[in-house]
Amino acid sequence: MSTKDQFFAHIEEGYTTKGDFITMGSAILDGETVTNAFVKIPLKTLNRHGLIAGATGTGKTKTLQVIAENLSDKGIPVLLMDLKGDLSGLAQPSPGHPKIDERHAKIGIPFEAKGFPVEILSLSEQGGVKLRATVSEFGPVLLSRILDLSETQEGIVAVVFKYCDDNKMPLLDLKDFKKVLQYATGEGKKEFQDSYGRISTSSTGTILRKIIELEQQGAELFFGEKSFDVEDLVRINEDGRGYINILRLTDIQDRPKLFSTFMLSLLAEIYSTFPEQGDSDRPELILFIDEAHLIFKEASKALMDQIESIVKLIRSKGIGLYFVTQNPTDVPDDVLAQLGLKVQHALRAFTAKDRKAIKLTAENYPDSEFYDTKEVLTSLGIGEALISALDEKGRPTPLAATMLRAPMSRMDVLTDSELKSIVDNSKLVKKYNDIVDRESAYEILNEKIEKAEIAAEKAKEKEEKETVSRRSTRRRTSTRQNPVIKVLTSATFIRGVLGVLKKVMR
Structure with a gap:
């Protein structure tokens, strides 16, 4: 058996699956595509998370596009974080190209052009379904992690949430939270101290400054109502295809905290x-x-711990997380260890640091008798990648340098009119884009403070009236005597004195 035949059998055996799967492309040996040596990913293991990595311009985004398309076709919804703004083309079919036909002939898969059901989401002023959440939904622990608070400050945040729960004050947006913090060390200081203990003004000041920092990154647009229901991410259209939800983040690249x-x-x-x-x-x-x-x-250490915890636990809910980045070293080791699928595009060895990164990356992949992994990593072309997945029993599949299939949808952005059409026809835009500002902690506390001020003013006025009244009464009951009383009193005094003198003289 020739080396090529041995390799074909190796790939065919390693990527055999009894269940449903996604075909990524066909394996490459010695720089040539081995037609029909299909590299497949079982749907069963896609909740084991994954990584798509590689240098700029090597095809990471197109790989993401291919996987998202195939998932949608299988009736599995997808959420894409689009920071570069180049994924909206999923809504329109590919115009095709002779090079695409040539690529697919080598792979052994016929090319089919099609568009996919797309929903445009937004965290900012950009068009799309507005994603919001209330401060109450965040909870004290997660909010403290985001703000990177100390243990003492976390305790204060927990007290604020407890106070609002006890007094039925909804915490909807950041102005609600700031108002309660200010109240705790201002007008409501005694109330808080009696029920929850003393709260440090310096600590609340620090928390307020960190909230303002978050607001400066645009968080006031995110916190509030109407809250987005995550069930709306798992919609299926009338054709049985999963929606591809594209979150446009092009205008918050410089706001990592948000x-x-x-x-x-x-x-x-x-x-x-x-x-x-x-x-x-x-x-x-x-x-x-x-x-x-x-x-x-x-990310702070506390925030990293939170991320790592969620990555480890969320797969049991049938959720897969796929990180797309230039180098695997961008992802912390504890997170990287949880990723079952690895799609590694070419890396460039321009510096000693690059060569070290390539060596570390190669060590993340299974050994192969058919590849020198470090060498392959620097020789892969555009639209080619090293792939290692998990089979249906959770075992790593053979390492395969792969000629990846082309996206079925447009490999370019939508025009403004195409984008507007999707947004205008969205049922979710109609559901979420009306701003709701119902009575919450901010309004309740303002009303409470106003009532207290009115009561205090009335008490002050009453006290002033009583003071005036007492002064008036004292004037009416003065000890100053009129002339008649004065004469009588003097006569009585004289008689008394004379009487005493007479007794003495006797």
Whole structure:
């Protein structure tokens, strides 16, 4: 048997699956595509998370697009974090190209052009379904993690939430939370101290400054109502295809704290809402986080612990997380260890640091008798990648350098009119884009303070009236005597004195 035949058998055996799967492309040996040596990913293991990595321009976004398309076709919804703004083309079919036909002939898969059901989401002023969550839904622990608070400050946040729960004050947006903090060390200081203990003014000042920092990154647009229901991420259209939800983040690339805030709240909400799925045959939802290094770039240790915890636990809900970044070293080791699928595009060895990164990356993949992994990593072309997945029993599949199939949808952005058409026809836009500002802690406390001020003013006026009245009474009961009384009193006094003198003289 020739080396090529041995390799074909090796790939065919390693990627055999009894259940449903996604075909990524065909394996490459010695720089040539081995037609029909298909590299397949079982749907059953897609909730084991994954990584798509590689240098700029090597095809990471197109790989993400291919996986998202195939998931949608299988009836599995997808959420894409689109930081570069180049994923909206999923809504329109590919115009095709002779090079695409040539690629697919080598792979052994006929090319089919099609568009997919797309929903455009937004965290900012950009068009799309507005994603919001209330401060109450965040809870004291997650909010403290986002703000990177000390243990003492976390305690204060917990007291604020407890006070609002006890007094039925909804915490909907950041102005609500700030108002309660200010009240705790201002007008309501005694009330808080009597019920919850003393609260430090310096600590509340620090918390307020950190909230303002978050607001400066645009968080006031995110906190509020109407809250987004994560169940709306798992919709299926009338053709049985899963919706591809594209979250446009092009205008918050320089605001990583807001991005991290959203990601953590979303994952926490999904984890608390979705039922346990166990060992099912397909995932419930797949999330792709493009430019994933932005999540980890400025994350505190507490925030990192929260991310790692959610990554470990959320797969039991049938949720798969896929991080897209330039280098695997952008992802913390504890998170990287949880990723079952790895799609590694080419890396460039321009510096000693690059060569070290390539060596570390190669060590993340299974050994192969057919590849020198370090060498392959620097020689892969555009649209080619090293792939290692998990089979249906959770074992790593053979390492395969793969010629990836082309996206079925447009590999370019939508025009403004196409984008507007999707937004205008969206049922979710009609559901979520009206701003709701019902009575919450801010209004309740303002009313309470106003009533207290009115009561204090009335008490002051009453006291002033009583003071005036007492002064008036004292004037009416003065001890100054009129002339008649004065004469009588003097006569009585004289008689008394004379009487005493007479007695003495006797």
